Amino acid sequence: MDDRTGQRTVAETAARRPENRYGNRPTMKDVAARAGVGLKTVSRVVNGEPGVTPDTERRVQEAIEALGFRRNDSARVLRKGRTASIGLVLEDLADPFYGPLSRAVEEVARAHGALLINGSSAEDPDREQELVLALCARRVDGLVVIPAGDDHRYLEPEIAAGVATVFVDRPAGKIDADVVLSDSFGGARDGVAHLIAHGHRRIGFIGDQPRIHTAIERLRGYRAAMEDADIPVDEAWVSLGVTDPERVRTAAETMLGGPEPVTAVFAGNNRVTVTVVRVLASLDRPVALVGFDDIELADLLEPGVTVVAQDAAQLGRTAAERLFRQLDGASQAPERVELPTRLIQRGSGELPPAG
């Protein structure tokens, strides 16, 4: 014992049951023995249930303090069914787009007394599935998924078993499930129309990989705006692919070179925008730019970056709220919620065509 605290030291505790390094904790049984009461009485005190005299309660509390008891929720879950935790599978926690989304989901979870288990799929469908199933094995009550893959039939038994599920940012593949999206099509169409309104006709589109729903939708928006203005799209102006700086830089440089370069670029997401801004900064002529997703400090660049902003936090909040509504038993049919985007003019999208 440590004389000052009366607490067992690490070494002593470890020695007590050397065969079990981590399960080595006081249980309700231990507390009951120490307090001289029955197991169920301890359970009542720990869970704040009525029917315990103040005196008994005090004795139990003392035993809990002395032993450093903490209820084992794993065991509790096993009996109760619910884990009070939800899972969030997204592409990359380090992407500034997902930070606020993730935080919003966490806030809603917290308001419902649930913890958040977080995982990044790194845009890999297998990894997404692996993560989701690991979460299901932990018996999370619900899942918020930003899908990487396009086939989610593997979730059918889970959903049938009562795991609440909401997809965000992109719809589920081959199953019918709730989904919360931004209006990628409309946002991109408006952004490109904005460039056209400022006199551009040769407009480039650089987007994410074509297997990603938002990439396709935004490209569709681009094509719609071009068509509305009767501008035939030269396929050399369109580039989809991974969003790492090298690929985007090459794509941008290609469509900005040659005899008939584009005079404006529409960037398909925040990662693309950042790289395109860098490329444009190194040019000696002004090229207009509108980006999908807002980015920090976009207002302070010269020119400011005009963007089609989506509200990542609102996306997360809406999804999480739907999730808990499912859990609260309001089992409506799966729904598709689409949040509007907002064009923010800061200068780069209002530049006229150069040369």
Add this chain to the structure above:
Amino acid sequence: MDDRTGQRTVAETAARRPENRYGNRPTMKDVAARAGVGLKTVSRVVNGEPGVTPDTERRVQEAIEALGFRRNDSARVLRKGRTASIGLVLEDLADPFYGPLSRAVEEVARAHGALLINGSSAEDPDREQELVLALCARRVDGLVVIPAGDDHRYLEPEIAAGVATVFVDRPAGKIDADVVLSDSFGGARDGVAHLIAHGHRRIGFIGDQPRIHTAIERLRGYRAAMEDADIPVDEAWVSLGVTDPERVRTAAETMLGGPEPVTAVFAGNNRVTVTVVRVLASLDRPVALVGFDDIELADLLEPGVTVVAQDAAQLGRTAAERLFRQLDGASQAPERVELPTRLIQRGSGELPPAG
């Protein structure tokens, strides 16, 4: 049944055992019954243990598929002791500093087959404690904590019981625990010395709340650099407090006004830097700036923002690796690891004093 898939529909499943909305899942016992084998055989197949004939294995697999069985890890945990999950408590998942940190912790966890449970303390000590204890109740194997509070004695019984614990970014309070930090003192001192080397003498410091360790350390670094240069600090140049834009803006405007304004500002973290950049952009004279933490697009502003960069991902990685080393049984004495910072010159820190 759904005729196309042979899958039970949600409604049918829910009806099967109406008394139990969520625990309504096939168990190993069910699989065993269906496959006509013993419970343990199912366990062997599910866990890939040897000693099952290919034929039996096939039958079990078929039953698993047919029933949509997924092992219940809660029950497993109860027996095995370890949960293969770790907790990460940080200030705010939405802060761009924590995204990469969090992702790095996740990657290490993944490499060790563990899931990550994530929570934001919102810089509130009570909420930190509540979160940490909730994670302990879930019996996470380990904790990575960016502390909000300064008294972590509440963790003593947990650590004694074998919960691996590593603090990041700030040290633990009143307990002896592993901690991984950036060199806040040295980084700030170097950054301020850099400003002094460029001719500044009236240099402002705007930092986070004084109860935050890094805020104090960085202020210490500021004072050390000033003292090394024999510049007495006017306390009107120093401002600590919350990092929301209003407070920082007011602080900046105050020290930039008056008859003897500061000619340079050292910003104590990324949130502060962003706001100071905005304030400086609205001035008609150049004011030098060095910020602690790198920020995206800092290189594209005019002038580029000179920063003392810390490696958030490395911080997270180092902490998580230490955590798993603890779990692997190498129980050394608690250690303090300090990672170096790096001064990145981009222009704003090299401006001479104006006027």
Add this chain to the structure above:
DNA sequence: GTGAAAGCGCTAACAC
């Protein structure tokens, strides 16, 4: 107001 017994779904230990 309190407690004993059963059992949640799994794994460990030991039969056969």
Add this chain to the structure above:
DNA sequence: GTGTTAGCGCTTTCAC
């Protein structure tokens, strides 16, 4: 190779 039994720590049920 395979199955049986006990029990992880808790909650549920029901008896006192």
